[in-house]
Amino acid sequence: MSNVEKKGRIPSCVGQASLAGSYYVAECTLCGWVGSSEALTDDCQCTQEFGDRYCLGDTDEIGSDRLLEIVQAMAQRYGESQQDYHRLIEHTNETEKYLDEAAELLGEIVQSGHAYRECTDKGSATGLRVAAVLGYVAQFQPEPHQPDEDARDDNWIMNPCNQGHRDVGAAGGVAQCNQCGEAISATTTREAFERWNAAHPAPPV
Numbered sequence: 001m002s003n004v005e006k007k008g009r010i011p012s013c014v015g016q017a018s019l020a021g022s023y024y025v026a027e028c029t030l031c032g033w034v035g036s037s038e039a040l041t042d043d044c045q046c047t048q049e050f051g052d053r054y055c056l057g058d059t060d061e062i063g064s065d066r067l068l069e070i071v072q073a074m075a076q077r078y079g080e081s082q083q084d085y086h087r088l089i090e091h092t093n094e095t096e097k098y099l100d101e102a103a104e105l106l107g108e109i110v111q112s113g114h115a116y117r118e119c120t121d122k123g124s125a126t127g128l129r130v131a132a133v134l135g136y137v138a139q140f141q142p143e144p145h146q147p148d149e150d151a152r153d154d155n156w157i158m159n160p161c162n163q164g165h166r167d168v169g170a171a172g173g174v175a176q177c178n179q180c181g182e183a184i185s186a187t188t189t190r191e192a193f194e195r196w197n198a199a200h201p202a203p204p205v
Helices: 003-007 037-043 064-111 115-120 125-138 189-199
Strands: 025-028 034-036 059-061 168-171 174-177 183-185
Touching: 064 125, 115 125, 168 189, 174 189, 183 189
Parallel strands: none
Antiparallel strands: 025 034, 025 059, 168 174, 174 183
């Protein structure tokens, strides 16, 4: 393995077995495991067959340069995780600030005799505070759900069947009478519904 490839690899596991006898510090060139060459067959995560746990890759004896690369890479990873942690803390503090602001606003709105006007008037102090809180919360709101054409429940009123039964319904691409079994099938439930009403005029009022 070239030095360039080694520099880009961070070990997934650093073994704890101490060196003894003729054993040396080794690194699996497949999974990045680092440890004593004595422990390779027990601790390396590479597998040849399901259930086996022994190293299949070539192992390189690690010199001081490679060990230094590993330490530096792990230090960089630790530094990045610390930065992520501090960013999360800052975000949490900001969220708590807005929650406190929202709670204070709610208390003031409840006590106000002009709650609606105060909240909607962006020229007022209360309106500006409400707008700021809503603007912060808006970034966490999910995208509005767009219902399927078949899921729309507007005007789903079916006319009676040919025998006058009113126990009718549409689902799964079929519009039917639940009493006599008369049915009309279509590609979609909406189409079946529309074809049913076209074939079954509404009774006179």
